[in-house]
Each structure stands twice: as structure tokens, then as C-alpha cells.
Amino acid sequence: MILETVKIKNFRGYKTETxxxxxxxxxxxxxxxxxxxxxxEALEIFFNNSLVNCEKGDLNISADNNKIEITCVFTDFPTELIIDAAIPTTLQKEYLLNAQNKLEIKKVFAATAAKPKEKVYIICNHPSVDNVKDLLTLKKAELKQRAxxxxxxxxxYNGNVNSSIRNAIRESFENLELKETELLVDKEDTKKVYDTLKTYLPLYALFQSDRQSKDDDKEVSDPMKIAVQQALSELNTELQHIKDQxxxxxxxxxxxTLDKLKEMSPDLANELIPEFKTEPKFDSQFKLTIKSEEDIPINKRGSGVRRLILLNFFRAEAERLRAQHQGNQIIFAFEEPETSQHPDHQExxxxxxxxxxNTGNSQIILTTHTPALAGLLPLDSLRFIQKTGNDRTIELGTEAVFEKIADTLGVLADPISKNANGILLIEGKSDVTFINHxxxxxxxxxxxxxxxxxxxxxxxxxGGCGNLKHWTTLRLIEQFAIPYGVMLDxxxxxxxxxQNRDKIQKLKDNGIKAYLTRKREPENYxxxxxxxLPADSTLNLTDTCDAxxxxxxxxxxxKQNVLENYWTLMSTEQIREVExxxxxxxxxxxxxxxFTDLLSIVQ
Incomplete structure (x- = not known):
């Protein structure tokens, strides 16, 4: 499932539903x-309630009631659910989707105890007519009696399948009088539905910028925990076979045992039904960690080293997920990823x-107030948060908002020579060497x-033609009133x-001379x-490899120095050969x- 929206109410600085x-x-x-x-942290409470727990003190100081509400809206939910007798049903058939046909789950924490317990609701466009609105809360015998x-x-209907009985009852009504309903999932099939849905919810991993240091430091253990959960999700077929057996x-x-009991007490035996109460939790049985040399705990190393390990966890995941798409959706939430990192590592x-x-089964959520990092972020990813009294506002997607972000963080455009006749926007510093040579x-x-x-x-x-740095640079270009072109990988x-093709096409549609390399990037040429190379080298560069x-x-x-070290050795004949x-x-x-076309921007 993909998280599309989160709604927060009465939680810390968020009073009204945001x-x-x-x-x-x-x-x-x-x-x-x-x-x-x-x-x-609200999302951490919604998905896990472990690294961060909901507490009584999280209630907004100006709240008009004691209920903290955290709601998540999902798309790409499972098409079928099995909640009884191995017979599939759907969220649509059970009227468990909201008016936009999305899955909306609300968790409410009553701030009356030090550690409030959650109540879970599915917000749905549900039947309100009598004899139908409560069907998901009825036991099988009660459903049969209602029918x-x-x-x-x-x-x-099939009397052994609750969903079949519910469907027959609903079909007997001409008008179900659908209306938005907060359906409490606390008993019978409402609870079974939610228990099934929980297995499809995204894995959520929060990496905080400031936390206590201990032997099982979350900065290292959390990625490894995710690695175990991913491995288990990819082996789901095998594990399901084991559970079934x-x-x-x-x-x-x-x-x-019951057959033998019938010989001694038939009445008692007929009352008893074998049932599994809980599913096995395989992930709690596997522990994975990383040791440094001489068994020195990772948490005893510098914070920069620990976060560098985390950085490369993300890079390794990007490489792995680039080639495959399976397992649960993963949401990586990262506070201030620039902390303790060299600027090169931030990039x-x-x-x-x-x-x-862009892998298809990962979402990334991060926070930052560092201009260098913010400048590299895509414009459509930005959410600008402002404090307004005891509440918050969140803005996105307009030039006015980008202006606010640039002004608030001090994101500056790259300096442009005052005697420039034109500008060519490129991705990185090494591209300057590539183009000039x-x-x-x-x-x-x-x-x-x-x-x-x-x-x-x-x-x-x-960096890219859709990020904040690009936007601020273009604003500077407008002040210079000189022509520009774009060349990107x-x-x-x-x-x-x-995504790159779409951005370049948008620029072309606006009359800008814009190009992408035919191969993956300049190093591929x-x-x-x-x-x-030595005679026994097997190096072969393709159009799409990570050259x-x-x-x-x-x-x-x-690798950052490949163009500086080797492209500058290329002769005219060799460049003509590879182009x-x-x-x-x-x-x-x-x-x-x-180059002939891009040079023509200046007559």
C-alpha cells in the first residue's frame, strides 16, 4: 500500500486537522x-508506537477535547482480503473505502492516561440503513439470524462464510443510504479485516537526528531490522506454506482430541471449536547487527561514521530495489540527513x-533546514511548514511558496558571471570538465x-532541472535577461x-533548447x-551501465573523478568515435x- 495523505489533529503543535x-x-x-x-513522529506512532510512544503530554495545549487523532490514507491496497473460511472478499464489497475509493484509517488516542491506548477506525462510505450498518460486527450465528x-x-448465501451472508443481506435492500462513517474496528469481522490489512501496511522506519547512544543504536539496528523484514516478506510463500502445514x-x-472427548462428553465436545488465536511473528526470531573491527560497538564510533553506515544502507537499497519490485512498501523517514555529514555525502x-x-516500493520522507541540501530537492517534493500560534500551516506547489522556502533557508543560486552572454544549465561540477574538453x-x-x-x-x-536550486538559478537568469539552454544526464x-525525459520535454515545450545524453551519463562515453587497461581486463561499458x-x-x-582523470585524455578522434x-x-x-544547437542560443 502507498501512503498518500496523513492527517493530524490535536497532536503537539497541530490543533486543527492538518x-x-x-x-x-x-x-x-x-x-x-x-x-x-x-x-x-506522528507516523511512527501510527505505524509502530515503539520508537516514539503516544503520551498524554502530546495533546495540543489548546485542544477542545482530549482526543489525539492521526489518520493515514492509502492507495494501492490489496484487491482481495481473506477474513474467514479462506473465501476472499474485497474492501469495496464490504463498503470499507472512503468517498474517493481510498483506504482511510484513523487512530485515536484519548489523552486521559500517561500512555493512551489506540482506538482504530476505518473512515468509509458505509451503509447507514438499519439491519445493514452493523453487519461487520455480527458473529456468524447472528448474521444467519438477521438474514x-x-x-x-x-x-x-453460503452459511459457512460471513462475507457471503453479509452480501446477501445488502443485496436485499434497494437503498443502503451510504454516508461517511467512522467504523470502529474492535470486534468480530471489523477486527479481522484490520488484522489482515495490517499485514499489507508499509514498513515504517524512522531515523532521528538526536537520540541517546546505546549498544543497539537505532541508526544501525533499524536498517538491519528492515533488512530482516524485507527478507521475510520476499519469502512469504514459503513461510505461508509452513504456517499452513x-x-x-x-x-x-x-x-x-475432540473425537475422543465426544466418547466421554458429547455435549462438551460439540461446544468446542479448534482455532488459532495469533499468527507467528517470525521477525522477532531473527537478530542482525554489524560489528566494527575488534568487536568495537558501532555506537562508540563517531556520529558521522554511524550515519555514514546508514547512508550506505540507503544506497545499497537503491541498488537492490532498482532491479526488483517485491515485498511490502517501505517508508523511510529521516530527520535532518545532513547531520554530521560532509557536503559530498549529503549530495x-x-x-x-x-x-x-523511484523504485516503486519505497517512499522517502525527510526534514531539513540546510540550504545546500534543500537546494538539491525536487520542487514537487517540498512541503513548507510555518508556525501560526498554537497551530501549523503546510504549503506546497506554488512559486510563492518556493520563494518563501528560498528566503527562509537562504538557498542561493549559483553565481553567474556578469559578462555572460548566455547560460547552459548542467547537472554537476564534473560536467563542466566534460563539456569544456x-x-x-x-x-x-x-x-x-x-x-x-x-x-x-x-x-x-x-543538480537537476526540477529542484529548488534550479528554480532559484532560473530566477537569477530572469534578472540577467539572457538566453539559456539545458543539458542533463x-x-x-x-x-x-x-522523469528526466518528461522534464526536458516540458522545457522544450516552453521554447528552451534542452537535451539529454543518449547514453546514461557522460562516463558511459x-x-x-x-x-x-591491462590485457586481461574484461571491462565493457554499455549505454546503461553505471560506468x-x-x-x-x-x-x-x-568515481567522482572519472571525467577529470580520463575524459580530459580523450582526443578529437576518440570523441568523434564515441559520439x-x-x-x-x-x-x-x-x-x-x-553543442552546435546549444551554442546558437547566443548569436
């Missing part, structure tokens, strides 16, 4: 004490978050007439490919001859044509 849209990547931005972490009282023939053999033993973390959010060599060979330096076209790294073969990682591993160098491609029988040259 609706918070959640996307694949969501970033909460605001000043300290604006209420960013509160949303992450009989309504004159419904037993031949119209245990259930069959155990119930068989119980039935044989890598945002890249890992972006990749994870390529243009110089193509001019040297007579394939283009001028370089970007010759035309005083400034090369400005902005295509990320061919990754989950970001289509490196000529093998400049690498000076900078492969080259860095082969040459035992840093050549076939277009329906026509020989074409990618960078020669692309």
Missing part, C-alpha cells in the same frame, strides 16, 4: 520548532533517496566553430529515465583506450550536433 500530502519523495522544510519532526429475520432464503497438523491433533544521500523513491577538441578538429568559453556561455551546475535504464563505478573499480580511483550513432541508416554525431 492535511499533509505525501509523495514518493517528501521533504518538510521550515525553521526550527516549525513542526517538521512532529509529522514524522432469516429479513426473509432471505438460505439458498442465497503447522495449522493443518495442529488442528488435526485438536480434532482427534550522495539525496541521490540515493531519489533513486529509492569536448567543445575544445571538436573545435580543434573543425567540427564546431566556437566553444562555450568563446561565446561567453556560462556553465552552471544545478538521461539516466538511461534507471528509474529516473522517464569514455573511450577504453584512455584507461590504459563511473565500473571505471573507478577498475582503476582503483574515486557517433546510427539514425535509421544515417551516421550522426551526438555532441557535435547538440
Amino acid at each position: 492535511i499533509v500530502p505525501i509523495s514518493n519523495l517528501t521533504a518538510f522544510i521550515g525553521k526550527n520548532d516549525a513542526g517538521k519532526s512532529t509529522i514524522l 432469516k429475520a429479513l426473509g432471505i432464503s438460505a439458498g442465497n 503447522v495449522r493443518i497438523k495442529a488442528i488435526d491433533t485438536a480434532n482427534r 550522495m544521500l539525496i541521490q540515493a533517496f531519489t533513486e529509492l523513491s 569536448t567543445a575544445t577538441q571538436l573545435k580543434k578538429g573543425g567540427y564546431i566553430n566556437q566553444t562555450f568559453k568563446d561565446k561567453r556561455i556560462a556553465l552552471v551546475p544545478i 538521461s539516466d538511461l535504464g534507471t528509474n529516473e529515465e522517464q 569514455v573511450h577504453l583506450d584512455v584507461l590504459n 563511473k563505478v565500473l571505471i573507478a573499480a577498475e582503476k582503483t580511483s574515486r 557517433k550513432y546510427d539514425d535509421n541508416g544515417t551516421e550522426r554525431y551526438e555532441f557535435t550536433e547538440m
Whole structure:
């Protein structure tokens, strides 16, 4: 299931019900004490109530009642549920979806005790007519009695299946008088439905920026716990087979016991029914941790090291999930990921978050008030939080809001030379080296007439064409009133490919000269001859491989330096060789044509 919206009421700084849209990547931005972490902790209470517990003191000081409410709205819920007799039913048939046909679950905590217990409601467009509105709370015998009282023939339903009896009763009414209902899930099939739904809920992992240090530090143990849960979810078929076999053999033993009991006390035996009360919890049986050298606890290392381990957990997950899509949805919630990290690591973390959010079964939620990190975030992921008295407001999606964010955090555009005639927006600093060297060599060979330096076209790294840094840079460009173009990596073969194509097409539709590389990124064009590889090397660069990682591993160098170290060794002939491609029988040259067009922005 995918979390689409969270609603918070009477929880800490959120008095009135505040609706918070959640996307694949969501970033909460605001000043300290604006209420960013509160949303992450409200979700922790909703999904786990363990790392953060709901407490009496969490009630908003101006609340007009004692009820803390946390509501989550989901899409992509299971099409079928089995809640009795192994016969499937659906949320639609049971009228358990809201008016927008989404699954909405509310948890209410009455702040009358130090540790309030939850009451769970499904907010749904439910029948309100008498004799139908309470069907999910009735036992099988009561359902049969209700059907009989309504004159419904037993031949119209399967008397051993509750959902079949409920369906027959509902079909006997012309108008069910549907209305929004808060259906308490506390008994009979309402509880069974929710118990089943819980197995489909996303895994939620909250990584806090400030916590006590202990041997099982959550910064390390939580990712490993998630790893165990993921492994179990991927082995669900095998585990279900084990559970079924245990259930069959155990119930068989119980039935044989009852058969013997019938010989001594038939009346007592007929009253007894074998039933499993709880499902086994396999995840509690597996413990996974990471030790440092000489058995030094990870928590005794610096906070930067611990969070660096966490950073690479995310990067490893991005790599794994890029190639597969299975198991439960995972929500990674991360407070201030920039804490104790070098700026280079911050950029890598945002890249890992972006990749994870595009895998299809991961959502990323984070908070930040660091300008450098916020500048790298996609515009559509931003949620701006402001404190208004004893309440909070959340804004997203307009230029006015982006202006507020940039002003609040101090996000600055990259500096642009005042004598620039034009601007070319590119992804990163290494792309400056790539473009300048390529243009110089193509001019040297007579394939283009001028370089970007010759035309005083400034090369400005902005990370991506849909992030806050890009937006602030464009505002600066507007002040200069000079033309600009865009050249970005295509990320061919990754989950970001289509997103990049859409962004570039939008720019083109607005009359901007905008290009993506035909291959994944500039490193994929490196000529093998400049690498000076040993004779037994098997390195092969494809259009979609992670070339900078492969080259860095082969040459035992840093992947961030691949273009600086090796592209600058490329000759004109080698560049022409790697840029050549076939277009329906026509020989074409990618960078020669692309640069010629981009250079034309300045006449």
C-alpha cells in the first residue's frame, strides 16, 4: 500500500486537522520548532508506537477535547482480503473505502492516561440503513439470524462464510443510504479485516537526528531490522506454506482430541471449536547487527561514521530495489540527513533517496533546514511548514511558496558571471570538465566553430532541472535577461529515465533548447583506450551501465573523478568515435550536433 495523505489533529503543535500530502519523495522544510519532526513522529506512532510512544503530554495545549487523532490514507491496497473460511472478499464489497475509493484509517488516542491506548477506525462510505450498518460486527450465528429475520432464503448465501451472508443481506435492500462513517474496528469481522490489512501496511522506519547512544543504536539496528523484514516478506510463500502445514497438523491433533472427548462428553465436545488465536511473528526470531573491527560497538564510533553506515544502507537499497519490485512498501523517514555529514555525502544521500523513491516500493520522507541540501530537492517534493500560534500551516506547489522556502533557508543560486552572454544549465561540477574538453577538441578538429568559453556561455551546475536550486538559478537568469539552454544526464535504464525525459520535454515545450545524453551519463562515453587497461581486463561499458563505478573499480580511483582523470585524455578522434550513432541508416554525431544547437542560443 502507498501512503498518500496523513492527517493530524490535536497532536503537539497541530490543533486543527492538518492535511499533509505525501509523495514518493517528501521533504518538510521550515525553521526550527516549525513542526517538521512532529509529522514524522506522528507516523511512527501510527505505524509502530515503539520508537516514539503516544503520551498524554502530546495533546495540543489548546485542544477542545482530549482526543489525539492521526489518520493515514492509502492507495494501492490489496484487491482481495481473506477474513474467514479462506473465501476472499474485497474492501469495496464490504463498503470499507472512503468517498474517493481510498483506504482511510484513523487512530485515536484519548489523552486521559500517561500512555493512551489506540482506538482504530476505518473512515468509509458505509451503509447507514438499519439491519445493514452493523453487519461487520455480527458473529456468524447472528448474521444467519438477521438474514432469516429479513426473509432471505438460505439458498442465497453460503452459511459457512460471513462475507457471503453479509452480501446477501445488502443485496436485499434497494437503498443502503451510504454516508461517511467512522467504523470502529474492535470486534468480530471489523477486527479481522484490520488484522489482515495490517499485514499489507508499509514498513515504517524512522531515523532521528538526536537520540541517546546505546549498544543497539537505532541508526544501525533499524536498517538491519528492515533488512530482516524485507527478507521475510520476499519469502512469504514459503513461510505461508509452513504456517499452513503447522495449522493443518495442529488442528488435526485438536480434532482427534475432540473425537475422543465426544466418547466421554458429547455435549462438551460439540461446544468446542479448534482455532488459532495469533499468527507467528517470525521477525522477532531473527537478530542482525554489524560489528566494527575488534568487536568495537558501532555506537562508540563517531556520529558521522554511524550515519555514514546508514547512508550506505540507503544506497545499497537503491541498488537492490532498482532491479526488483517485491515485498511490502517501505517508508523511510529521516530527520535532518545532513547531520554530521560532509557536503559530498549529503549530495550522495539525496541521490540515493531519489533513486529509492523511484523504485516503486519505497517512499522517502525527510526534514531539513540546510540550504545546500534543500537546494538539491525536487520542487514537487517540498512541503513548507510555518508556525501560526498554537497551530501549523503546510504549503506546497506554488512559486510563492518556493520563494518563501528560498528566503527562509537562504538557498542561493549559483553565481553567474556578469559578462555572460548566455547560460547552459548542467547537472554537476564534473560536467563542466566534460563539456569544456569536448567543445575544445571538436573545435580543434573543425567540427564546431566556437566553444562555450568563446561565446561567453556560462556553465552552471544545478543538480537537476526540477529542484529548488534550479528554480532559484532560473530566477537569477530572469534578472540577467539572457538566453539559456539545458543539458542533463538521461539516466538511461534507471528509474529516473522517464522523469528526466518528461522534464526536458516540458522545457522544450516552453521554447528552451534542452537535451539529454543518449547514453546514461557522460562516463558511459569514455573511450577504453584512455584507461590504459591491462590485457586481461574484461571491462565493457554499455549505454546503461553505471560506468563511473565500473571505471573507478577498475582503476582503483574515486568515481567522482572519472571525467577529470580520463575524459580530459580523450582526443578529437576518440570523441568523434564515441559520439557517433546510427539514425535509421544515417551516421550522426551526438555532441557535435547538440553543442552546435546549444551554442546558437547566443548569436
